[in-house]
Amino acid sequence: MSNATSNIDNSHDRTDIESTEIVAHVVNLKKSFGDIQVLKGISLTLHKGENLAILGRSGSGKSVTIKCMVGLMSADEGEIEVLGYNIRSLSSEKLNELRQQVGFSFQSSALYDSMTVQENLEFPLKRNLKLFDKKKLNYLVKTALQDVGLDGAATKKPAELSGGMKKRIGIARTLILKPKIMLYDEPTAGLDPITSAEINELILNVRKKYNTSSIIITHDISCARQTADKVIALIDGHSKVEATFDELKITKDPELAPFFKY
């Protein structure tokens, strides 16, 4: 493990979250693709201010879970409640209203490649808030870029950015709408350990500055260790266990123990 990774001490950021306010609640979520049932009954609860990591092997349905939570995929069964909205029975207007309060950071960053970084960040402001005042736009974009440590990248096109920079810009684009919940889909996938550690630190800083609650989808043990207050392991389509990272680390469960071996 790199020095940068091990140097991060997030214990002071894990602000003994004992908030009872639930911001997202999923019960017995099921989802199939054709004959293959990917999610066989996922349940989770996200409290206000909490960072919850969902750990699981590739193809275990981690991303599907959060995509169902924002209505990008429709669940077959189960209940999903996010910020008081019942996702499965929302009209498209209400769903849009909710989506503006939930930030989603994609695994691929999903930056609009025909636009510059500045335009990428302005896009949700112009579309959602009908904000066209150039001065205000510039200020908000600059602030969001500063928050992710990339204030000089505004004029660049996504193709000119590295993987880590793209992730940061992707996060900045979601932060610009000041979301209440952040959903990170594999935030450190494909990044070197040093950049991964920087992204992990950014996730913690985002929580501190924007007061967000987050779900972090990952198969990266160090990401879960550094960022999560609570970890849910997804095994064979079920949410197997919910515990702190340290509790999970010493588990003797034959399905969970291999995660902490590597």
Place this chain on the structure above:
Amino acid sequence: MKCENIYRFIQNIFRQALSPPFEWREILKQCYAVGNRSFFLVSFTAFLAGVVFTRQSRPSLSSFGAESWLPSLVSQAVIRSLGPLITGLICAGKLGSNIGAELASMKVTEQIDAMEVSGTRPFSYLVVSRVVATTLMMPILVVFADIVALLGSYLTVHSINNTGFELYFNDVSANITYLDIFSSIIKATFFGFAVGLISCYVGYNSQDGTTGVGKAANTAVVISMSFIFIIDLLSLQFTNLFR
């Protein structure tokens, strides 16, 4: 392609195109892009079509001693069929592949999902604006193509017979009816709608990763071109009812 999905797609286009908030900025941007992308190619092919059609028709008419009918023949052929058809096919190729590939690559790189998830109504922004732009711009391009093709025809006739501009175009206007012009514009509107709809549909619903991008571009062009001919045939049948 499922008929039910296409029906829902069309329904969505009309619903979002006719209800606020309207995408004026994006529609204008797309109109400019559509016109700008096709303008040169449409002009070039229309001009050549006018020249070639005139040169090929002239000997046949001469052999019947009916060379003076040339402006009449060319103008009717250009305005009723050649102009809209050339423009439609050029746009199906140029815009169809462009829109299909652009939307498909946005789909596979999750850019459309990113718009969706931030509540920015990507369907309205990406699909409605493009369909409206192709529908509005195609008739304009067709009118332009007709004029350029007739100009090409005139220059050909002039180079052979030294026919005057006024004489040629007087002959053209005497043989063109409002029905010809009106049906040509309506037909072009349907061409534009078909090209925009098909390209957006295959691009927006693209699957299979990067392979899907190429497939979407290809499908958009092939189906759009087929529909151009189908619409042309239907339009001919319908217009003949009024002749």
